[in-house]
Amino acid sequence: MGAKKKLKRKVKSLKAALKAQMTPEVKKVTVSPLAPAAFPDLPQVKGARFATAAAGVRYTGRTDVMLVQLDPGTVMVGTFTRSATSAASVQDAQAKIAGDSPDGACILVNSGNANAFTGARGQESVKEICAAVAQKLGVPETRVFTSSTGVIGEALPHERIITVLDDLVKGLDESGLPAAARAIMTTDTFPKGAAATLEIEGMPVRIAGIAKGSGMIAPDMATMLVYIFTDAKISRPVLQALVSRQTGSSFNCITVDSDTSTSDMLLVAATGQADAPEIVANSEAAKAFDAALGAVMLDLAHQVVRDGEGATKFVEVAVSGARSDADARKVAFSIANSPLVKTAVAGEDPNWGRIVMAVGKSGAEADRDRLSIRFGPHLVAVNGQVAPSYEEDLGASYMKGQDLVIGVDLRLGTGAATVWTCDLTNRYIEINADYRS
Amino acid sequence: MGAKKKLKRKVKSLKAALKAQMTPEVKKVTVSPLAPAAFPDLPQVKGARFATAAAGVRYTGRTDVMLVQLDPGTVMVGTFTRSATSAASVQDAQAKIAGDSPDGACILVNSGNANAFTGARGQESVKEICAAVAQKLGVPETRVFTSSTGVIGEALPHERIITVLDDLVKGLDESGLPAAARAIMTTDTFPKGAAATLEIEGMPVRIAGIAKGSGMIAPDMATMLVYIFTDAKISRPVLQALVSRQTGSSFNCITVDSDTSTSDMLLVAATGQADAPEIVANSEAAKAFDAALGAVMLDLAHQVVRDGEGATKFVEVAVSGARSDADARKVAFSIANSPLVKTAVAGEDPNWGRIVMAVGKSGAEADRDRLSIRFGPHLVAVNGQVAPSYEEDLGASYMKGQDLVIGVDLRLGTGAATVWTCDLTNRYIEINADYRS
Numbered sequence: 001m002g003a004k005k006k007l008k009r010k011v012k013s014l015k016a017a018l019k020a021q022m023t024p025e026v027k028k029v030t031v032s033p034l035a036p037a038a039f040p041d042l043p044q045v046k047g048a049r050f051a052t053a054a055a056g057v058r059y060t061g062r063t064d065v066m067l068v069q070l071d072p073g074t075v076m077v078g079t080f081t082r083s084a085t086s087a088a089s090v091q092d093a094q095a096k097i098a099g100d101s102p103d104g105a106c107i108l109v110n111s112g113n114a115n116a117f118t119g120a121r122g123q124e125s126v127k128e129i130c131a132a133v134a135q136k137l138g139v140p141e142t143r144v145f146t147s148s149t150g151v152i153g154e155a156l157p158h159e160r161i162i163t164v165l166d167d168l169v170k171g172l173d174e175s176g177l178p179a180a181a182r183a184i185m186t187t188d189t190f191p192k193g194a195a196a197t198l199e200i201e202g203m204p205v206r207i208a209g210i211a212k213g214s215g216m217i218a219p220d221m222a223t224m225l226v227y228i229f230t231d232a233k234i235s236r237p238v239l240q241a242l243v244s245r246q247t248g249s250s251f252n253c254i255t256v257d258s259d260t261s262t263s264d265m266l267l268v269a270a271t272g273q274a275d276a277p278e279i280v281a282n283s284e285a286a287k288a289f290d291a292a293l294g295a296v297m298l299d300l301a302h303q304v305v306r307d308g309e310g311a312t313k314f315v316e317v318a319v320s321g322a323r324s325d326a327d328a329r330k331v332a333f334s335i336a337n338s339p340l341v342k343t344a345v346a347g348e349d350p351n352w353g354r355i356v357m358a359v360g361k362s363g364a365e366a367d368r369d370r371l372s373i374r375f376g377p378h379l380v381a382v383n384g385q386v387a388p389s390y391e392e393d394l395g396a397s398y399m400k401g402q403d404l405v406i407g408v409d410l411r412l413g414t415g416a417a418t419v420w421t422c423d424l425t426n427r428y429i430e431i432n433a434d435y436r437s
Numbered sequence: 438m439g440a441k442k443k444l445k446r447k448v449k450s451l452k453a454a455l456k457a458q459m460t461p462e463v464k465k466v467t468v469s470p471l472a473p474a475a476f477p478d479l480p481q482v483k484g485a486r487f488a489t490a491a492a493g494v495r496y497t498g499r500t501d502v503m504l505v506q507l508d509p510g511t512v513m514v515g516t517f518t519r520s521a522t523s524a525a526s527v528q529d530a531q532a533k534i535a536g537d538s539p540d541g542a543c544i545l546v547n548s549g550n551a552n553a554f555t556g557a558r559g560q561e562s563v564k565e566i567c568a569a570v571a572q573k574l575g576v577p578e579t580r581v582f583t584s585s586t587g588v589i590g591e592a593l594p595h596e597r598i599i600t601v602l603d604d605l606v607k608g609l610d611e612s613g614l615p616a617a618a619r620a621i622m623t624t625d626t627f628p629k630g631a632a633a634t635l636e637i638e639g640m641p642v643r644i645a646g647i648a649k650g651s652g653m654i655a656p657d658m659a660t661m662l663v664y665i666f667t668d669a670k671i672s673r674p675v676l677q678a679l680v681s682r683q684t685g686s687s688f689n690c691i692t693v694d695s696d697t698s699t700s701d702m703l704l705v706a707a708t709g710q711a712d713a714p715e716i717v718a719n720s721e722a723a724k725a726f727d728a729a730l731g732a733v734m735l736d737l738a739h740q741v742v743r744d745g746e747g748a749t750k751f752v753e754v755a756v757s758g759a760r761s762d763a764d765a766r767k768v769a770f771s772i773a774n775s776p777l778v779k780t781a782v783a784g785e786d787p788n789w790g791r792i793v794m795a796v797g798k799s800g801a802e803a804d805r806d807r808l809s810i811r812f813g814p815h816l817v818a819v820n821g822q823v824a825p826s827y828e829e830d831l832g833a834s835y836m837k838g839q840d841l842v843i844g845v846d847l848r849l850g851t852g853a854a855t856v857w858t859c860d861l862t863n864r865y866i867e868i869n870a871d872y873r874s
Contacts, residue, residue: 083797
């Protein structure tokens with residue numbers, strides 16, 4: 001009967017519509033819309049070998065441990081979180097990094113558990129892992145660096161990691177870095193890698209790095225987990241100086257949610273196996289290497305923001321005309337961390353009033369009636385009020401873009417700073433309201 | 438036919454279910470679930486009269502202006518935002534509040550437009566309004582205080598306000614305070630009022646106040662808009678000292694979203710018309726008045742948090758054992774402003790690891806391995822690790838409550854601080870991603 005058939009069809013279509021409504025939009029999101037088109041080609045760095053394994057620390061069906069073996073002669077430097085509650089592995093690595101050593105070095109990283117706020121048990125786990133790696137690969141324990149990333153406050157089942165060590169050692173390979181970028185992911189939606197090759201006296205020097213990070217991103221001193229490898233010949237003090245300075249303008253200039261991790265760690269390993277001559281301080285070679293290293297670090301830092309939890313917009317906040325660089329940085333972070341600015345960006349609302357609010361609360365010197373604000377190329381406000389040339393439509397259409405620039409000129413001095421952030425969306429709440437459950 | 442009837446019923450019920458799903462939960466929220474059961478009874482304060490009107494500044498179908506007339510002899514004190522980009526009305530009121538005056542005073546407040554970042558035009562609007570009110574009510578312009586709250590950066594159509602002045606003057610009445618609490622609302626979901634009556638030498642002194650605020654709440658020096666009226670006889674310096682101190686432990690101890698308004702203003706008017714004798718500094722009467730005033734201010738401050746945009750939980754963060762009170766405050770606000778803590782609370786997740794993170798990033802001195810954390814009565818972590826007595830079920834069931842206490846003991850000294858906040862939910866994003874559109 002026609003009517004019955006019709007009703008049955010109706011029931012079917014209503015059921016489908018209901019199901020669609022009950023499947024929240026957020027479940028469909030897999031990879032950040034801001035992710036790079038593809039993972040980059042990473043050059044092989046002589047003297048550095050990588051392996052990954054699935055130890056089942058927390059996740060199933062994926063790799064969660066990476067091991068790096070670095071040849072004797074490798075120089076190790078790093079920067080670390082300034083959190084007062086930093087994790088056991090951070091404190092251990094910090095203590096070890098200061099010294100030179102003729103020996104090789106190893107890095108072991110697990111995801112799924114941060115081994116943070118785990119007291120004496122946490123330190124014990126680091127010790128056990130370091131001892132096992134040292135024994136298997138024949139390096140002193142003082143040359144084994146570990147990182148852990150994931151849930152805070154739960155005991156790390158380190159024996160699961162030690163169990164897969166033999167497999168890891170067997171798998172060590174110079175081409176293993178891209179796989180390592182996957183093994184260290186937690187809430188990341190894509191693996192992060194960046195590379196550069198420069199020439200010194202006609203001979204190539206290679207830099208390749210990986211990073212993880214997506215939430216709890218407001219690095220302070222270093223960020224998240226970042227590992228960069230180079231075959232450059234370079235001394236520890238020269239490399240450390242370059243890395244510290246570049247950290248200041250890359251990882252220390254990003255924020256996803258103003259929350260600083262207890263586990264931030266950046267390690268840079270220079271194997272010294274390039275044919276190019278040694279890079280000495282203040283040389284032309286040092287300048288070239290510095291620029292290449294900086295580019296790799298900034299690229300990785302941007303990728304962390306592009307994978308910001310729930311992010312749909314990548315936002316550069318460029319502040320100029322401040323009384324000092326420090327003041328400019330205060331203003332830039334006040335804007336980049338403001339929930340009201342970030343939700344306005346999410347809503348594609350050119351709400352420049354909230355920029356003014358964020359400037360005002362920053363603690364930096366500001367004069368309301370000198371301030372100018374730009375959204376990309378559009379001058380929005382000047383001398384403390386809306387610019388005569390500005391029309392709301394211009395701002396509204398600009399805000400529909402995916403990569404945005406918010407420019408603020410305080411017109412008080414020559415201080416400047418640029419930081420990067422993302423928008424604040426429902427998806428951030430979804431991820432973090434039930435990350436553990 | 439039975440089958441057909443059944444199918445029709447099925448269609449009907451599916452349609453209803455679909456409709457329910459398509460009406461987002463957020464649309465159903467009208468009043469904050471944390472709102473007090475009812476607006477309190479406010480005592481009439483002799484010498485203070487109130488009126489409201491619908492001037493159509495931005496909203497339609499509701500009142501958006503309140504006028505207060507205060508008798509000659511009234512003492513006015515206040516605290517104001519420390520934002521470097523404060524609004525024209527704030528700067529005007531700040532300049533006027535410092536002096537004594539034998540004249541009466543007036544307060545005119547509009548909602549819908551904050552008249553902030555409107556340059557010279559904004560100052561002109563304040564001047565026009567003050568002149569008109571002064572002329573209508575026969576007080577000097579220096580005794581007219583204005584506030585504006587709402588959208589930043591748009592010119593205030595002050596002529597609409599001036600047009601309704603005659604109606605306002607006609608409507609002035611001692612019983613008009615509750616209606617005034619409604620007229621100053623913006624994204625507030627309920628009007629906020631609080632009152633206390635104390636006795637001095639057997640004679641009553643009345644205090645009644647109203648407030649507005651819901652988002653952009655991280656007051657710095659004062660908060661939002663708060664107006665408190667009392668018939669106490671009290672000098673300006675004595676009253677200002679009490680108000681400044683109580684601001685420090687009420688409005689300056691709350692945060693909804695870490696964003697500080699450009700328009701924060703607290704005005705307290707004492708008409709001196711109570712029969713009770715004058716309250717002099719350091720007297721028993723001053724102590725009693727201080728306590729009553731403090732209770733009214735804290736009540737209003739809590740109501741602002743309870744109306745936090747999207748809030749579903751009211752959270753007290755109590756920090757003790759810090760090296761100093763300032764350190765305790767840093768830690769408390771670091772927890773109260775952390776998006777990761779606030780989303781965990783929204784998700785009813787007893788994620789104490791995020792508390793540790795927030796302690797670590799606060800900048801205050803802390804020792805990870807001394808720290809203890811409580812959720813209400815439950816000791817969660819002690820000496821830097823999970824407490825032996827703690828079970829996740831205890832925390833999970835506690836977090837289902839609506840009023841929560843997060844306790845942190847740093848065990849380093851005697852510094853303490855308590856602040857209040859709410860959770861961070863999708864509704865906050867919804868409200869702020871399209872507040873202006």
